[in-house]
Amino acid sequence: MNILGIESSCDETSVAIISNEYLTANLISSQDFHSKYGGVVPELSSRAHLQIVIPLVKDALKKSGLNLNDIDVICSTAGPGLIGALLVGLTFAKGLSFSLKKPFVAVNHIEGHLYSGFLMEDKPEFPFLGIVVSGGHTLLLLVESFTKIKKLGSTVDDAAGEAFDKVAKMLGLGYPGGPNIQKAAAEGNPEKIKFPIAELKEPYNFSFSGLKTSVLRYIQNNFDGSKNIPEQDLNDIAASFQNAVVRALSRNTVRALNNFEVNSISLAGGVAANKAIQEEMTKVAAKFNKKIVIPRAEFCGDNAAMIAFRGLKLFEAGYTSNLSYSPFPGLSKKHFV
Ligand code: KG4
Ligand code: ZN
Numbered sequence: 001m002n003i004l005g006i007e008s009s010c011d012e013t014s015v016a017i018i019s020n021e022y023l024t025a026n027l028i029s030s031q032d033f034h035s036k037y038g039g040v041v042p043e044l045s046s047r048a049h050l051q052i053v054i055p056l057v058k059d060a061l062k063k064s065g066l067n068l069n070d071i072d073v074i075c076s077t078a079g080p081g082l083i084g085a086l087l088v089g090l091t092f093a094k095g096l097s098f099s100l101k102k103p104f105v106a107v108n109h110i111e112g113h114l115y116s117g118f119l120m121e122d123k124p125e126f127p128f129l130g131i132v133v134s135g136g137h138t139l140l141l142l143v144e145s146f147t148k149i150k151k152l153g154s155t156v157d158d159a160a161g162e163a164f165d166k167v168a169k170m171l172g173l174g175y176p177g178g179p180n181i182q183k184a185a186a187e188g189n190p191e192k193i194k195f196p197i198a199e200l201k202e203p204y205n206f207s208f209s210g211l212k213t214s215v216l217r218y219i220q221n222n223f224d225g226s227k228n229i230p231e232q233d234l235n236d237i238a239a240s241f242q243n244a245v246v247r248a249l250s251r252n253t254v255r256a257l258n259n260f261e262v263n264s265i266s267l268a269g270g271v272a273a274n275k276a277i278q279e280e281m282t283k284v285a286a287k288f289n290k291k292i293v294i295p296r297a298e299f300c301g302d303n304a305a306m307i308a309f310r311g312l313k314l315f316e317a318g319y320t321s322n323l324s325y326s327p328f329p330g331l332s333k334k335h336f337v
Contacts, residue, residue, distance in 0.1 A: 002064075003315075004057070004071045004096070005308025008049040008089030009081025009109045010135070011040045015056040016304035017064045017071075018312055023119060024064035026298065026305040027056050035175050039165070046084035053092050071102060075311025078106035078321075079328035080136060086327035094323045105311040106321035110137055112306035115146070115313065117266040117293035119305050124293045125263040129256055131249065133277070134269035135161035135176075140204045140252055142260055146313040152256055153204025160245055161271045163208035167215050167241050171234055172226040181238045182274055188232070188239030190276075193218060195244040203255050211244050246280045253281065257288045264291040273300040 007014040011031040017024050031048045034040045061068060076093030079086055090106070097104035113132050117124040124130075130141040130149070138155040158166070161178060168177025173184060195214050198207035215237065223229045229237070253265070265285050271277065278294055285292035299305060 001072045001312075002066055002070050003073045003075060003308045003312045004060070004093075005107075005304040005306075005311055006053065006057075006074075006076040006089040006093050007109070007112070007302055007304040007307045008053065008085050009077045009079070010085060010302060011045050012302040013049045013052045013056060013089070014302060014304035014307075015053070015060040016308045017060050017066065018305070018308045019064055019066065023305050023308075024066075025060035026303055027060050027063070028298070028301075028303055029056060038169060038175050040082070042082045042084055045082060046088055049085055049088035053088060068096075068100065071096075071100060073103050073105060073311060073315050074100070075105040075107050075307055075315075077109045077112065077307050078325060079109065081109055081327070083327055090325070090327050094325070098323055103315065103320040104323060104325070105314050105319060106325045107307045107310045107314065109302075109307075110134075110139065111149070112310045113268045114139075114141060114143065114149070114266070115310050116268045116295045116299045116303075116306040118309055119299045120293055120295055122291075122293060124266040125291065127260075127262050128264040128266050129253065129260065129262045131253060131265070131267045131272075131281070132269045133160040133249065133267070133271035135159060135165065135271075137269070138206050138208070140256055142256075142262070143266070147317050152260075153202060153206065153252060155206040155208060156200065157207050157209035158212060160206070160208060160249070161269070163212050163241075163245065164271065166212050167238075170216055170219055170226055171229065171237060173238075178271060178274060181242055182276070184235045184238035185242040185276065186239075188235030188237070190239040190243035192236040193240035195240055197244050197248040197251070204252050206248055206252065208245070208248070211241070211248075215241050242274070242276050246276050249277060250280045250284050253284055257284070257290065262290065264293060267292065267294045268300065270301045273297050
């Protein structure tokens with residue numbers, strides 16, 4: 001069975017093929033040009049997806065030694081994401097499904113991230129604690145199966161990745177912020193500034209907007225604009241901010257591990273590529289004697305391999321989507337219990 005996956009929710013166009021359970025192609029085209037605008041420009045993103053999606057499908061087929069007619073199921077991200085960007089991949093996938101007379105499966109992007117650990121050789125084991133940290137979401141989930149997900153907590157304001165991006169902007173580090181903060185933080189002292197992490201009524205929820213504001217206040221109170229922060233101070237701010245995100249994620253993870261019996265932990269999403277977060281989560285897992293799965297970088301950021309995999313599991317569970325399926329900007333409730 002050959003599964004074609006298409007991802008176009010934000011600034012990566014990606015096409016993947018899973019052929020008889022093996023990932024034979026995972027091509028990712030990143031729209032780097034957004035960096036000069038300091039963030040993703042939705043309309044430019046849609047146009048870039050439109051230009052690249054067909055060449056990527058052709059390359060993925062070639063790389064997998066397949067023809068279009070060999071594809072059995074077509075999957076595409078349906079949301080959440082930028083509506084215009086989503087429309088490109090989704091409409092293309094539906095068109096292919098119609099012309100090839102093959103089933104179409106709409107995939108929730110967050111569910112794609114959530115199960116991306118299964119793309120690794122050493123896979124998560126159910127039930128697992130899923131931590132999805134991306135540019136748009138921060139979720140703590142109890143995952144019992146491919147169709148049973150219980151939400152324990154989420155961010156009440158900014159997502160973890162969003163906080164990284166905004167703080168990077170304050171520090172003049174450019175977009176995307178996560179990797180740049182990580183680089184600066186590697187040269188800084190994480191204990192230098194004790195940035196606060198929010199304590200909420202709901203024990204598994206997160207809030208990063210107060211942290212973001214305290215970084216802003218610190219910069220305003222101590223420096224005359226972001227351009228005038230000496231390099232070592234900038235590195236210390238980056239390291240101390242990153243440390244606060246690490247503490248928030250690890251605090252809620254520990255709470256969940258104290259209260260729920262799981263067999264493994266799976267960290268996923270673009271922010272899961274962060275080395276400090278990976279190290280802390282690996283320590284937490286070891287303390288609780290749990291296996292932890294962190295996808296390799298290619299599968300942390302947006303990619304179609306995770307969409308093809310999620311689509312395959314949905315298809316195996318009996319789900320297909322009809323061709324009137326519309327993109328949705330928010331989180332689907334379908335598999336959440
Ligand atoms: O999952 P993703 O590629 O896209 C969304 O679904 O949002 O996540 C993108 C986010 C961005 O906010 C980016 O700054 C962040 O992931 N990110 C990182 C790192 N690499 C990417 N954040 C912290 N450390 C990193 N190394
Ligand atoms: Zn994503």
